[in-house]
Amino acid sequence: MALIVQKYGGSSVGDAEKIKNVARRVAQTKDKGNDVVVVVSAMGDTTDELIKLAYQINERPDERELDMLLSTGEIISCTLLAMALEAMGYEAISLSGAQAGIRTDAVYSRARIQKVDPERVTRELEKGNIVIVAGFQGITDEMDVTTLGRGGSDTTAVALAVSLGAEVCQIYTDVEGIFTADPRIVPQAKKLSEIGYEEMLELATYGAKVTHPRAVELGELFNVPILVASSFTDSPGTLIHGGVSMEVRNKVKGIAHDLDVAKITVVGVPDHPGIAASIFEPLAKANISIDTIVQNASINKITDLTFTVAKSHLAKAMEVVKPIAQSIGASECVSAAKLGKVSIIGTGMQNTPGYAARMFGTLSEKGINIELITTSEIRITCIIDEAKVKDAVQALHRAFELEG
Ligand code: ADP
Ligand code: ASP
Ligand code: MG
Numbered sequence: 001m002a003l004i005v006q007k008y009g010g011s012s013v014g015d016a017e018k019i020k021n022v023a024r025r026v027a028q029t030k031d032k033g034n035d036v037v038v039v040v041s042a043m044g045d046t047t048d049e050l051i052k053l054a055y056q057i058n059e060r061p062d063e064r065e066l067d068m069l070l071s072t073g074e075i076i077s078c079t080l081l082a083m084a085l086e087a088m089g090y091e092a093i094s095l096s097g098a099q100a101g102i103r104t105d106a107v108y109s110r111a112r113i114q115k116v117d118p119e120r121v122t123r124e125l126e127k128g129n130i131v132i133v134a135g136f137q138g139i140t141d142e143m144d145v146t147t148l149g150r151g152g153s154d155t156t157a158v159a160l161a162v163s164l165g166a167e168v169c170q171i172y173t174d175v176e177g178i179f180t181a182d183p184r185i186v187p188q189a190k191k192l193s194e195i196g197y198e199e200m201l202e203l204a205t206y207g208a209k210v211t212h213p214r215a216v217e218l219g220e221l222f223n224v225p226i227l228v229a230s231s232f233t234d235s236p237g238t239l240i241h242g243g244v245s246m247e248v249r250n251k252v253k254g255i256a257h258d259l260d261v262a263k264i265t266v267v268g269v270p271d272h273p274g275i276a277a278s279i280f281e282p283l284a285k286a287n288i289s290i291d292t293i294v295q296n297a298s299i300n301k302i303t304d305l306t307f308t309v310a311k312s313h314l315a316k317a318m319e320v321v322k323p324i325a326q327s328i329g330a331s332e333c334v335s336a337a338k339l340g341k342v343s344i345i346g347t348g349m350q351n352t353p354g355y356a357a358r359m360f361g362t363l364s365e366k367g368i369n370i371e372l373i374t375t376s377e378i379r380i381t382c383i384i385d386e387a388k389v390k391d392a393v394q395a396l397h398r399a400f401e402l403e404g
Contacts, residue, residue, distance in 0.1 A: 003125070004029055005166045007039040007135065007157035011174040012231035013077045014044035022231060023084035025172070026130060030090060035125045037164065039135040039157040040081055042073025047136075047150070063108035067137075067147045071097070074134035074153065082132050092130040095120065097137035097145070101163075102156060104138035104146045107287070111138060111146035112214070113155065116163035133160065154215035162222040169224055171211060172231035177238030178203070178210060180402040181255040185393050188403045192253070193236070196244040199253050199345055202379045206343040207258030216240060252355070252400040253346040257393045259386050261291070261339040262314040263371065264321060265306040268331030271298035279305065279324055286320050288313045292374045292383065306372065308383065311337055339371065340389035343381040344396060350377050362399040368392055 006029065008022050022040075030036050042050075050070055054061040061069075078094040085092035101117030124131045135153025138146050148155050154171055161169035178200065179189035195203075197220035204213040211228060219226045219240060229237025269275055276295070283290060293307045309317045314337055325333040349355045356373075359380055363370060368391065372383040384392060397403065 001033045001035065003035045003037070003164055003166045004168070004170065005037045005039065005157055005161040005164065006170045006172060007153055008041065008081075008231055009153065009171075009173045010041040010044055010046070012172055013040055013042075013081065016080075019043075019077070019080050019084050022172075023081060023088060023090075025231065026081075026085060027088055027090055030130055037121060037125070037131045037133060037160055037166075038078075038081065039133045039153055039160065040074060040077040041135050041153040042070075043077050043080075046073040046076070064144055067108045067111075068145045070147050071134070071137040071145045074136050078132045078134045082130075085130055085132075090130055091128050092132060093124050094132045094134070095124070096134050097156065098139035098143070100131075100133040100160070102133075102138035102159065104140060104148070106140045106142070106144065106146065108146055110149035111140075113138060113148070113159045116159050118160070118163045121160070121164065148214070149212070151209055151212040152214070154212035155218065158215040158218045158224060158226060161224050162218060166224065168227055169215075169219065170227045170229065171215075172229055173210060174230070174232070175210065176230045176233060176235040177228050178208070178240070178254070180253070181393055181397050182208065182257065185257070185390055186255075186397045189397065190402065191235075192238050194239045194241065194244055195253065196347065197240060197242055198378065199347055200240045202343070202345045202376065203254050203256045206256040206341065206345065206379065206381060208254070208256045211240070251346055251348040252344045252402065253348070255393050255396050255400070255402070256343045256345060257340060257389050259340045259389060260310050260312075261308050261341050261383060261386070262311045262335060262337045263306060263308045263339055263383070264314070264317055264333065264335045265304055266321065266325045266330045266333050267304050269303050269305050269325075270329055271301045271303045275328060276305065278328060279321060280307075282320050282324060283317060286316060288317050288320065292372055292381070294372055294374075308339070308341075308372070338386045339383055340386040341381050341383045342389055342392045342396065343379050344400060345379045347378050349380070356380050358399060359396065362395050363392055366391055366395050 082092040082094040104111035135156040181189045225241040
């Protein structure tokens, strides 16, 4: 008998029929003699709707109240799934993140799991229950409810798999696995049978929202394989794991894209020690994540500093940076909101020349202007006009021969 952790995403529990479908799949796993822990996301677009509602009530909702509100989405789906299983004659119990022992820090809206106390989950499994846990949420030492960031139910599932010693964490979603690009943008994208943690981490971090980046990070850290598969078919899915053979570690593995990019440029910055810190420390204090940072070579000890943030953080970041720019004697502070990024990712690119040139050449043939470039050892990212992202992904998918 194995212990299996399964996670079902929002579109898989979008209405009553879909919840019943998930219940049947969970029941089949239980019937095979397994102990089953199920993590669920909120139904359909519930989280988006709750956010909208909060902003209709208050333009700057309190972070603690917002997290408490959003956590209710997952409570709804986990109770309904428990009821669906009970209606089929199975013993099931729903648990909130707090009841399931998910302990986090107090950074609202993107709390990190500090530990999992799995005793209650274990006790319920021992009683023969199927345990359904509300994803995306946890609780602080002060007993305040937190959320883990959008898409965070994947991370709940992998954290539970780690703490319960499960052999694998199964993530069921609305696509049949990890593809060479988002199949909604590239219909010719191919499903991968397996992918290594490091490549998947780059894909997820740079926009492939099919798995939450921190779920992949946890899987890698504790060596728990993650299976991504469809909740609607029995197709075998994609295994994310550490044992990917050398032969498949070649060339570009996939293309990721992200439409949530805004850029701020501080123009005419005096180039001396401490200037970057004076800009980025207050941004960090304001809880604004910075992605790409580019500083131009300075001319006459004056330089420009450009960085990117999520679109939703642009207004707050400008509020923080404008007075600093003035105080350090920069000439102006400008922003652009309609950007996106496109990345090619693959361990085969390591120490192999030619990938960047091919990427830039492909974008230039399409008349796409590159605003910023960043790289890691296994990734090259270009920041471009958001309206060109779809074209760019399709062209790069073709240029790097991912269609098979
Ligand atoms: P869930 O609600 O199940 O968590 P998400 O919407 O978060 O599902 O993630 C699944 C979506 O991720 C797919 O519908 C697909 O459009 C998108 N996606 C982006 N990149 C990829 C990729 N490389 N492979 C598969 N799906 C991808
Ligand atoms: N419901 C949350 C969201 O929409 C968490 C998740 O789906 O994983 O982001
Ligand atoms: Mg998701």
